[in-house]
Amino acid sequence: MSDSLSRRDFLTSTAAGVAATGALDIAFPMRPPRPLPPQGRWAAKPVAVSSANGLRAVQKAFDLLLQGADTLDAVIEGVKIQELDPNDDSVGYGGLPNADGVVQLDASCMHGPTKRAGAVGALEGIKTPSEVAKLVLKYTNHIFLVGEGAKHFALQYGFKEEDLLTEHSREAWLHWRANLNPDDDYLDVPETEHLSARPTGTINCNAVTPQGDVSSVTTTSGLAFKIPGRVGDSPLIGAGQYTDNDVGAAGSTGRGESNIKVCGGFLTVEFMRRGMKPTDACLETLKRVVQLTEPRLLGRDGRPKFSINFYAVNKRGDFGAASLYPGRYAAHDGSEAKLRDLAYLYERPAASR
Numbered sequence: 299m300s301d302s303l304s305r306r307d308f309l310t311s312t313a314a315g316v317a318a319t320g321a322l323d324i325a326f327p328m329r330p331p332r333p334l335p336p337q338g339r340w341a342a343k344p345v346a347v348s349s350a351n352g353l354r355a356v357q358k359a360f361d362l363l364l365q366g367a368d369t370l371d372a373v374i375e376g377v378k379i380q381e382l383d384p385n386d387d388s389v390g391y392g393g394l395p396n397a398d399g400v401v402q403l404d405a406s407c408m409h410g411p412t413k414r415a416g417a418v419g420a421l422e423g424i425k426t427p428s429e430v431a432k433l434v435l436k437y438t439n440h441i442f443l444v445g446e447g448a449k450h451f452a453l454q455y456g457f458k459e460e461d462l463l464t465e466h467s468r469e470a471w472l473h474w475r476a477n478l479n480p481d482d483d484y485l486d487v488p489e490t491e492h493l494s495a496r497p498t499g500t501i502n503c504n505a506v507t508p509q510g511d512v513s514s515v516t517t518t519s520g521l522a523f524k525i526p527g528r529v530g531d532s533p534l535i536g537a538g539q540y541t542d543n544d545v546g547a548a549g550s551t552g553r554g555e556s557n558i559k560v561c562g563g564f565l566t567v568e569f570m571r572r573g574m575k576p577t578d579a580c581l582e583t584l585k586r587v588v589q590l591t592e593p594r595l596l597g598r599d600g601r602p603k604f605s606i607n608f609y610a611v612n613k614r615g616d617f618g619a620a621s622l623y624p625g626r627y628a629a630h631d632g633s634e635a636k637l638r639d640l641a642y643l644y645e646r647p648a649a650s651r
C-alpha cells in the first residue's frame with residue numbers, strides 16, 4: 299500500500315466503492331468532494347472535453363467538477379454513462395466483440411494531482427473497464443493489468459461478471475462472420491445498413507478543475523472483430539491518453555495502431571508544454587501520424603484512409619480537438635455541453651486507388 303494511501307482510507311473508500319455510496323455516489327472516489335474556492339480565486343476555467351459520443355459524459359463530468367469532485371472521479375463518472383449504455387456499440391456493455399464473438403475491453407486513465415496511471419487491456423465480462431483502470435491506479439503498485447488477471451482483480455473489488463454481448467452486438471458479429479468468406483460454410487447474409495461497415499469507436503474524456511487539476515480517461519471495446527488478444531491504443535499510457543498536471547491532458551479515438559506509433563497522447567501534451575495551444579498541438583500530432591503512415595493505408599492523393607482524432611486541454615482550461623477530416627467533438631466549458639467542430643488537416647477523405 300502506498301504512502302499516500304492509509305489503510306483507513308483504503309477501507310473507507312473500498313467500502314464506499316462496493317456499495318457505490320458517498321455524497322455524490324462516486325464509486326471508489328479518489329477523494330471526497332470538497333468545497334470550491336471562491337470563483338475569483340479559481341486557477342483555471344473548469345472544462346470537460348470528449349469525443350463526440352461524450353455529450354452526456356462532459357455534462358456529468360462538468361457537474362461533478364462544480365460540486366468539488368476530484369478531476370479523475372469526474373471523467374470516470376462521465377464515461378461510465380457510455381460504458382453502461384447498451385446502445386453504444388463501441389464501449390463497455392454492448393461493445394462489438396472480437397473475431398471469436400468475445401467482448402474484450404481496454405481502458406486507461408491518468409490523475410494529474412497524484413501523478414498516477416492505471417490501465418486494463420483485453421478485459422472480459424466487466425461493464426466498466428474505466429473504473430477498473432482507476433482501481434489499478436489507486437490501489438496498486440502497477441499500471442497495466444490484462445486479460446484474466448485484470449478480471450480477477452476486478453472481481454476482488456466487488457465487480458460482477460456479466461455477459462457483455464447485447465442482441466445487437468451478437469447479431470453484428472454473426473453477420474460479420476457469415477459474410478467473411480463466400481466459400482466457407484456460413485451462408486452469406488445480405489448487408490444491412492447498420493451492419494455493413496466495420497465500425498470503430500471509443501470515448502476519451504479530459505477535465506480541468508477550478509483548481510487547475512487535470513486528468514484523462516479513454517475506454518473502448520476496440521476495433522470491431524479484432525484478432526482475439528489485440529490491444530489498441532486506448533489502454534496504453536501516452537497513446538490513448540496522457541496527463542501531466544503541470545501542462546494538461548490529451549487523448550485519442552480512431553485507428554489505434556496509427557496512434558500507438560506516434561505516442562499521440564504524450565506527443566500532444568509535449569507540444570503544449572512547448573507552448574502550443576491545444577488545437578494546434580492536436581494538429582501537429584496528426585501531421586506526425588500522416589508522416590508515419592504506411593503506403594498501404596494511404597489513398598492515391600497521399601491522405602490516410604482511416605480516421606483518427608485528438609482532444610486536448612491545458613492546465614488553464616483552454617481546450618481543442620482535431621482530426622484528419624471534418625467532424626465533431628463534445629465540450630462543456632461552463633456555458634453548456636455541446637458538440638463543436640473539430641479542426642482538421644484535410645477537407646475531404648482520401649481518394650481511393
Ligand code: ASP
Nearest residue numbers: 498499500520530552554
Ligand atoms: N482507438 C480504438 C482502438 O484502436 C478504436 C477507436 O477509437 O475507434 O482500439
